[in-house]
Amino acid sequence: MCGRYSLSKSKIELEERFQAEMLSDFKPRYNVAPTQLVPVITSGSPNGFSFFYWGITPEFGKNKPVSQKLINAKAETVDQKVSFKSSFQKRRCLVPADGFYEWKKLGKKTKIPYRFTLRDEELFSMAGIWEEYESVNGETQHTFLILTTNPNPIVSDVHDRMPVILSKELEKKWLDGYTSIDELKELLKPLSGDQMLSYSVSPLVNSVQNDTPAVMRKTSPMDQHGNYTLFG
Template sequence: MCGRYSLSKSKIELEERFQAEMLGNFQPRYNIAPTQLVPVITSDSPKGFSFFYWGITPDFAKNKPVSQKFINAKAETIDQKASFKSSFKSRRCLIPADGFYEWKKVGKKTKIPYRFTVGEEETFAFAGIWEEYENESGKIKHTFLILTTEPNSLVSDIHDRMPVILDKENEKKWLDKYASESDLLNMLKTYPVDLMHSYTVSQQVNQIKNDNPTLIKKTSPMDQFGNYTLFG
C-alpha cells in the first residue's frame, strides 16, 4: 500500500524534469494524502500537468470510508480486474513524487514513520491510472490511483507492498496510447533496492494537517521515542 508521499520540488523543477507545462501556481508538498488535489500527467495530455484527486474526491468521501481499494491498485491484476481494466488500457498517468512514507510497527500502539527516496533525493514517477466521472451536482471530477507491487528488501522490512516506480526511460512509454499491453505490464516491476534509500522521519508526518519541510528531514528514533534507539 502507498498511503502518503511527498513532492517537495518547485513548479520550475517539475516542468523541467517532466518537460510538461504547469498552468497556475504550485507549492511544494511534504505530506500528500488521499482525497487531496495534486499534479499528475495523463495519457490524454502528456505535455501538461493536470490536477486530480487521489483516490476519491472529498464530496464522495463523505459517504464512504477511505480504504486501500480507493487509493491503490495491484499491478499484478491491473489487466484482469473489471474495475481497473478500462483505465489501464486507455487512462494511465504519471504521479510525480520525490519520496513516500511507510510506518514500521514496533509495539502494540507504536509505529515509526520512514521515508523512502530514489537516488540522491531524485524526482521520479509512480505508475498510475485515472478516472473521470460526474458527481451528484453534475460536475466532472477526475481521480487517480497509484499502482503497487511486491516490495524490494528495503521496503519489505516495513510493508508487504510498495508503489510502482517507473524507470525514467519508461515514463513516456507508460503514457503512450499505442503501447502494447505486454510492454506496459513489463514496466510494472519492483524498483531496484540498490537505487533506493530510507530513513526515519518526525512523528509530525502522522498528522495530515502538517505539511512543511521538516517532515522530510532525517530524524533519529530517539528524538521521537526516547528508548527506541535500537530500531534506528
C-alpha cells in the first residue's frame, strides 16, 4: 500500500513541473497522511491544482466517516471492482509527490521507515482516481485514492506494493478522457528500479503530527533504536 508521502517542493517548483497554478498560500508537506486535504490535478482542471481529501468513499458507501474510507486501490483490478470502475473510467487524477514512505518489518514489533524517491529526487506523479460525494452534513466533498502495483526491486526489499508512478510523458495520457481502458491498464506498471533510490529515515515520520523536514532526514537503521546488531 501507500500510506504516506511527501511533497516538499515549493509552489514555484510545482507550477513549473506541472504547468498548473497553485494556491498562493501553499506550504510544502513532508508527511502527507490519509484524510488530509492535498493537491491533485484532474483532467477537468489540468491548468490548476485542486485540493481533495485523501481517502475515497465508494459510490455504494456514501456518507461513511473518514475512518472508513479507502486510501489505495490495486491497479490489477481497479477496472473490475464495482467500487472503483466508474472513477477509473471517468475520474482520474495525478497526485504530485517527491517521495513516499514504507515501513520494513523486523521481527514482530520493529518497523523501520524508508523513503523512496526518484534518483534526482525531483517531483513525480502517482496515478490516482477521485470521487465526489455528499457528506453527512449535505456538503459536496472531493476525495481521491492512489493506485498501487507490484513493487520493483528497490521497493520489494521493504514492502510488497508500491504506488503507480507515471512518467512525465504518460501523465497527459492518464488524464485524457479518450484513452482506452486497455491503454490505461498498460500505464499501471511498476517504475523501473534503476530510476529510484531509497534510504531509511527518522522514526519521527511514524506520527502524522510531525510534518517537518526532519522526517525526511536520512537516518541509519541502527541509530533509530540504538541497536547496532539490528542488521547484524
